[in-house]
Amino acid sequence: MNIPLSEPDITEPEIEEVVSVLRSSRLSLGPKMEEFEASVSGYVGIPFGIAVSSGTAGLHLCIRALGIGLGDEVIVPSFTFIAAANAIRYEGATPVFVDIDPQSLNLDPARVEEAITARTRAIIVVHTFGVPAEMDALLDIAERHHLRVIEDACEAIGAEYGKHRVGTFGDAAVFAFYPNKQITTGEGGMIVTRDHHLATEIRAMRNQGRHHSDAWHQHSILGWNYRMSEINCALGCAQMRRIDHILSSRENVARTYADALNDVEGVEPPPLHLSGRHISWFVYVIRLAPHFGREERDTIARKLIDQGIGCGRYFAPIHMQPAYDNLPVAHSLPVTEAVSSRTLALPFFNRLDKERILHIVKTFKEIINSLKI
Structure with a gap:
């Protein structure tokens, strides 16, 4: 037998969704993106979803939108995919690696508390391998030390802690849809948040810094091309139905x-x-x-x-x-x-x-x- 490490699950409805976009005249920033955003945010149980080109892009935009930058420290596990730490470095901040719990393989809250300094601004909580982190303890630490919380839920869509799905606990959360993930869009990610202002800024930053109210070629803030195409979003819509x-x-x-x-x-x-x-x-x-x-x-x-x-x-x-x-x-x-x-x-x-x-x-x-x- 030849058995791959992972394999995407693509059916005829996914193919039909993608073909329907190719037959349309809208390949970016269109109705499929809005549908996919609503589908994921509704499933998670949080008001705002912002589709982006990857989970890495999503983490970067969360760091940027929360004002974390040069001289700041962000606590993050070392036992995770490198994108979590890279996103911190993109903005000139310093990743502070903290050890993990030997059972869940997620951040050990006791080690997190020990690592906090006057420069600590945030915690990136990774739900490793789809296992929810110990959110009660980590949120308590964040509240007492006035820290922001970003959930790296790139591996964990559908996971639950207590009665709530992951992605609903932090200031923002990020999901990813690479072909080895639970659902896939080929490439792509999704930021979810309850914060309307944060969502508005992130939407602008993913589209070259252009707010919805800006005229064409008017750019209000520094941004990137972190858009997710209609093709990818169409695939995601079909996957979310299953x-x-x-x-x-x-x-x-x-x-x-x-x-x-x-x-x-x-x-x-x-x-x-x-x-x-x-x-x-x-x-x-x-x-x-x-x-x-x-x-x-x-x-x-x-x-x-x-x-x-x-x-x-x-x-x-x-x-x-x-x-x-x-x-x-x-x-x-x-x-x-x-x-x-x-x-x-x-x-x-x-x-x-x-x-x-x-x-x-x-x-x-x-x-x-x-x-x-």
């Missing part, structure tokens, strides 16, 4: 994996449940036992790939990336470094059936047993 089914399918894949891995020694599957939280399954990341190190993990990954099974290391810590060699790390990150050396993402997508999952697990088990560690 989101409940898609999320349910992914949860079933996760349950099938958990059952199949039950008797495999040396492997810790991700938790299916966490108290007070509902997971939106983005990836399926296992942890190898502590006696396995990075070298063994990478050997397993190579052997899986050699046998046609896609896999990947999730995540390589940001503070250990070459692009961050010159950025001092102010706080120790023992959990991040220990966990990241043993994590491995197995193939995971909506239509991954039981036969292929059993083949993946059988192959994985044979490889682990061959290492004789």
